[in-house]
Amino acid sequence: MDYNFGEIEKRWQQYWADRQTYRVTEDATKPKYYVLDMFPYPSGAGLHVGHPLGYIASDIFSRFKRLQGYNVLHPMGYDAYGLPAEQYAIQTGQHPAVTTGQNIARYRKQLDKIGFSYDWSREVRTCDPAYYKWTQWAFIRMFHSYYCNQAQQARPIAELVELFSQQGTAGLDLACSVPMSFSAAEWNGMSEKEQQEILMNYRIAYLGDTMVNWCPQLGTVLANDEVSEGLSIRGGYPVEQKKMRQWCLRVSAYAPRLLEGLEKVEWSDSLKETQRNWIGRSEGAVIHFRTTGDITFDIFTTRADTIFGVTFMVLAPESELVEQLTTPEQRHAVKQYIDQTGKKTERERIADRSVSGVFSGAYAIHPFTGEHLPIWISDYVLAGYGTGAIMAVPAHDSRDYAFARHFNLPIVPLIAGCDVSEESFDAKEGVMINSCFLNGLTVKEAIPAAINAVEQRGLGYRRINYRLRDAIFSRQRYWGEPFPIYYKDGMPYTLPEEELPLELPEVDKFLPTETGEPPLGRAKNWHTKEGYPLELNTMPGFAGSSAYYLRYMDPHNDEALVSKEANSYWRNVDLYIGGTEHATGHLVYSRFWNKFLFDIGVVCEDEPFQKLVNQGMIQGRSNFVYRIKGSNRFVSFNLKDQYEVTPIHVDVNMVHNDILDIEAFRNWSPEYQTAEFILEEGKYICGWAVEKMSKSMFNVVNPDDIISRYGADTLRLYEMFLGPLEQSKPWDTNGIDGVHRFLRKVWNLFYQNETLAVEDEEPSLKALKVLHRLIKKLTSDIEQVSFNTSVSAFMICVNELTAMRCRNRSILSELVVCLAPFAPHIAEELWHALGNETSVCDATWPAWNEEYLKEDTFPYAISFNGKSRFVIEFAADATREEIEQAVLAHPNAQKWLKGKKAKKVIIVPGKIVNVVL
């Protein structure tokens, strides 16, 4: 019987489906394990061979944990809302729900062929009303919550209303958009509308006038993580800054906890670092300044030590102070400057690094020296960070330096020995000079000393600042979750929870209305029963993906996002596998969302993803043919330098081991019908290069093709064998034969001459040793998600078993269990061939026995002065003296000793003997 993978894989996939092998329920008698993949956006192009990399890894891990006796939750679903479906809808009029449904069906078909152990009964789709009901529900809860900085916790807004009516803002430390201060009497005297407007300043989901990333081409606003270098991530269109009233989530309130939480999770250092940078904690001080016109304002600095080097102040053009401070004489010039910078897009502002600014006419008084400092306005100061105003220390900040140079402002050096004639001295090192009471201190001492002085004199206070911004949560799009919000007297109110889900309405077109409103403005009857208008924006892509891992725990519950029972059983994700592209988006929002749900008592774990592994990207490996210029002749790779040639991308599916299938190439396109070839050794060899996997490079490899040629088990093993999971690497179909050959060898251990050739006698110690070495290696490799080395270990084991013609039943049966996580189909087939009635998925992961791994003798590497020269075997119980004598007496040793005596002999038991000469 031959290894007929096609037939085997089809049969067992059916078997698993029929028997619902992968269905899990909460089972208190077993320990739980939750393995999650980042769910895909089902794009129209289907899966290429790079997509399943992480899914295969997580599947191996899940199957392994299941064999170890864990109750494993391993679900899959679809992040179904997204821009491509909407843009396709705009072009074709095809409803995004229809195309999304088709794409999902195609994804499912492709995924099924790979033999994953997902519990599909738990599938979620973010665009399903039964799912987004809970996205809307969480939003309502955020709307009705505020964040208490003292308790570091979200609390019901009703409690805040109570506090305001009793004590006003006194004694409260609240996360807010704008700091406010009022008394209980003032609060109680306000109208309903005024109170609502104030509460909006504190809600966790709030409507705010903020500078947003506006993308005119996409007709929507974007979150910071959806923009890179002033261009939209999707589509690459320019993005400009615009002030708009938008829904926001107060993610910034959670910045300290998002930072601290990183200590508790097992993520890679680089990913943690990326998140830390994104959160951007900086310690410093807020210092109060007063103008000669008696207007006070605050600045933020991390370099309080440089306070005596301040020679001017700078405000962001958007700062509200600009209006107050500007003197009548300067008003015209300032207005001109602000108009000019306001027109620039974000991209232009980044690209244009030239120094610009304008003098406001006002002067600030130095809090220590009383000196008068000119106040300037420049767009190198950002309105959104700190207070939107800075004290400029040109000697020790390169941006201030450039500004001072350009406008000829004084530069006062503060560090002994530094040279600021050409550039600023930004490093935080050296000894202070020109700094009054700070003189003689090092910079590291001076920073706290300066802050203390500021605090003692009541000139300011210590402050920790975060770069993390609130998330802008409105999108002017159709294909997203509708907000459960209606408007009464221009104020937003939430729908009652029992009216959820608020379903996405039908529209005639997926474009904005003539009046510039979002597509939902086209919907008929888009209002509440009472006739109040509903919100026209929809939620962004990250809304639906922020809590999906919770929904898998209890996917059909229509009473709660997740029941207390299900959540306290599954708790959080033990292993999460996905790409790094979500490092600052999804993984920040999700952690925020989870922490909010934790605060309101819905979930029992503060961090959603305990261990996280980022799989690398699979790049494409393109092939080229070389056309001789001005002809239809193609020259093979190694001969191409003899001609003047143009490289042309050729479909990698027509190339095997870099050898071109000439017939297929001729049929590829009419222009190549008559192509001629200059061959080497009868073959046409193609060139190659690593590029992004894309249709235009003709380097897309489809998993379906690999499966039909080699089988899913080979695909799974090969993707793992390609290299470490975390590393990016090109897909190279060359080399897949080796893995396929390995599976044939496994098959041939069982079958010989068409019949099962398994033997029943006692296994030899030698075979046991080989098997147990494998079990031990696999158990630790899998735990560390090191699957490339696992596959190698299999190959070594099977080669050795083949060499010793081991056909022992007990050995082979444990081998099959080991293989089951990696190559489940062939494992299931062989498991049944051995006479088992149940699925190999229900088997038990074998334990290794150290007894079998004990060695009688060990090879010692004998080195002289650290350089290895030869090897001697010693018995395990040989003493140091015996070893030393034997080594020095060995004939080979004489060559290195040259008659001299050894100074020292170092013996590492079982490993090495180093003779120092």
Place this chain on the structure above:
RNA sequence: GCUCGGAUGGUGGAAUGGUAGACACGCAAGACUUAAAAUCUUGUGACCAUAGCGGUUGUGCGGGUUCAAGUCCCGCUCCGAGUACCA
């Protein structure tokens, strides 16, 4: 600019401070075959030597620690990723 990774044969990649290059691809030779494919066996870092034994050198570059360094420390070069007027 800053932060974090990385650099090992023709290729992908292995190596708790202890025989560098496991495993696999590719290549070469051989066996089987009318032949090819498939399969199996052997060899395969480079250089030198060769009937045979063998020797030198070698993990991006330069130093250091150590009996012993791909691995640890210091200083560079190059590549990749993230981030960027964040005061």
